[in-house]
Amino acid sequence: MGIRPQTISIAFGLAFVLACETRVPPATAAASVEQQQCDSRVTAPAVTQILQANAVLSITPLYHHIIENPDNAYERPSGAKLLLRPPPGVSAEELTRILQCYSARVLLGKVSPADIRDDPYWLADRWLDIQVTPENGNFAVTVVADSVHDNIEVLGRATRYAHEHMLAIESVP
Numbered sequence: 262m263g264i265r266p267q268t269i270s271i272a273f274g275l276a277f278v279l280a281c282e283t284r285v286p287p288a289t290a291a292a293s294v295e296q297q298q299c300d301s302r303v304t305a306p307a308v309t310q311i312l313q314a315n316a317v318l319s320i321t322p323l324y325h326h327i328i329e330n331p332d333n334a335y336e337r338p339s340g341a342k343l344l345l346r347p348p349p350g351v352s353a354e355e356l357t358r359i360l361q362c363y364s365a366r367v368l369l370g371k372v373s374p375a376d377i378r379d380d381p382y383w384l385a386d387r388w389l390d391i392q393v394t395p396e397n398g399n400f401a402v403t404v405v406a407d408s409v410h411d412n413i414e415v416l417g418r419a420t421r422y423a424h425e426h427m428l429a430i431e432s433v434p
């Protein structure tokens with residue numbers, strides 16, 4: 262005796278609901294990050310100065326390749342990657358902590374994001390995953406949200422921010 266399709270649908274639906282129910286609320290994630298990552302050295306003026314001085318080399322959309330079946334696949338927006346010149350005296354780990362702390366404080370209403378035009382490091386009532394890694398002497402900053410809609414918004418903001426902070430690179434003859 263095999264499993265009926267209705268049983269599979271119900272089991273899948275229940276698993277989907279449970280997965281959605283276990284997602285940490287954005288404010289809870291922000292409070293946890295603030296408690297673990299933020300200290301007196303990560304002040305709003307210092308973060309604003311870093312964000313305004315960022316020299317962006319490139320912006321790349323991030324996509325997940327989704328395969329529905331052997332004949333159908335598509336790309337789903339999954340965030341943005343900014344390639345930055347490293348701020349003087351700041352490591353990739355420190356910049357990760359600074360950006361995550363800043364994002365948490367904005368989400369909690371403790372810092373105003375108004376000083377940075379098209380700031381890609383926060384969304385209202387949404388938690389963003391921000392990671393900074395070294396890449397060929399520069400920093401790759403990835404910003405990823407939980408939904409396609411939010412990732413499209415992150416990509417739009419990151420693109421506008423990148424154009425405002427783009428570093429002019431001379432071509433080599």
